[in-house]
Amino acid sequence: MIPDRWPSPAVDYLSSLPLEPLLTGEYDSSPTLVHERLRAKYGPVAPIELLGVPAWFVLGYDEVLLVMQNVRDVWSKRVDNWRAYAEGRVPPDWPLLPLLQADNMGFHDGEKHHVLRTAWNAALRPFQDPADKRAQTLKRAMERYCDDLIGVMTEGTSTGWADLSTQYGRPLPLMVANRLLGVTLSRGDDMMMDQWRLLDGPDSAGAYQRLYVALLELATAKRHQRGDDLPSYMFAANPDLSNEELARELFMLPGFLDFTGSMICNVIAEVLTNPQLRAALPVGAIEETVNRVALLNPALANLSFRYARTDVKLGRFTIAAGDPVMLSIAGAHTDPRFAAALTPDTIRSTRAHLAWGAGPHGCPSRRLATQMATIAVRRLQDSFSTLQLALPPDQLPWRPSPFVRALRSLPVHYELDASFVPSPGPRSRIPGEPPASPSTAAGDGSGSQPSRSGFWAFLRKLRRRE
Secondary structure: OOOOOOOOOOOOHHHHOOOEEOOOHHHHHOHHHHHHHHHHHHOOEEEEEEOOEEEEEEOOHHHHHHHHHOOOOOEEOOHHHOHHHHOOOOOOOOOOHHHHOOOOHHHOOHHHHHHHHHHHHHHHHHHHOOOOHHHHHHHHHHHHHHHHHHHHHOOOOOEEEEEOHHHHHOHHHHHHHHHHHOOEHHHHHHHHHHHHHHHOOOOHHHHHHHHHHHHHHHHHHHHHOOOOOHHHHHHHHOOOOOHHHHHHHHOOHHHHHHHHHHHHHHHHHHHHHOHHHHHHHHHOOHHHHHHHHHHHOOOEOEOOOEEEOOOEEEOOEEEOOOOEEEEEHHHHHOOHHHHOOOOOOOOOOOOOOOOOOOHHHOOOOHHHHHHHHHHHHHHHHHHEEEEEEOOOHHHOOEEOOOOEOEEOOOEEEEEEOOOOOOOOOOOOOOOOOOOOOOOOEOOOOOOOOOOOOHHHHHHHHOOEOO
């Protein structure tokens, strides 16, 4: 039986507890059931084992929000504050260690975090402000990328089978990221492939090295030749950034891509399986639908570790200084104290959900990700007269991950709308953008050029006809 009060922590108190394994088959198929079981047994905080490492799993809404807001600077993102790591008790080959050791904004505290966050906010602002012409041009480009993806996915037939994860939801953010980076067409093609391999492929280690080298070369080039792109705007906001620092910051993009692609797929899956959400689309509530799915099935289910700077009471436990906690956004959203206040019979959902984080480490690209998902769903709605899941909803394959709730595939049967006209090849430039040339940036107005890109050749290989 679990007592109502727990003893004051000794240094190894967490390790001495019977730990609940988190990454199980049950968790992959139905994380909500795991959350309910842990909540019933432990309350809002549970001791877990994550790939062999002990940690606290926080799944109470109030507790998750409290740690996120970090008003008294109790929690750190710096891995050096993890007691077991500092004492050499974390295996050097532990799979998640490279992520937690990352030297970028997502894993800094205090002034260092503030300086980097300020640069990110300034660099993203032109692409997220609806009144800015650069944001308007990016919006038109995203619509064209969606149409090109649909054109390649359905090439040669008006009806058939497609995987909206690998052929649509996941590649779209890669294309948008290349545009934001301002990379050349040939280099961008290589980078998109390596970003894909980094997130899901047997050559992830090699892709990591190649991608870092490419980002460092890009940062070096942008220092001397600025453009209307994310790296140039970051240098403008903070000229003191070294090339290496900027490359490390830009390396956060694969995580953003994984999250955004997963969110797009989750929205599509919910729309196809939830009649209420699907019925709301024709009345122009797509962005509200994206918001609702962020609540029901957040793509970023759990956050990376935070470490207690001092002993702190959380739920029924006292967390010892140096202990790691993993915040569960998905768990917080199913906390009865929060979920009981929701109204499931309406598309209008509370904006108090935590899918975008909160406090100092809240998502700086929230508007961009929401817009990308909204456009992706709208273009599907406009392009297909029929979209139906090719599997029962409970048989959709989810990708095992400690952080992201992501579909491995999203198979559908489709019928194109008679009004959809696929692009026959490279497109003319979007008004207001520079003309295309062999050395211009991918997405600089020349379109995504599906007939000339190795990335598009890769996507064509994913097609299957029944």
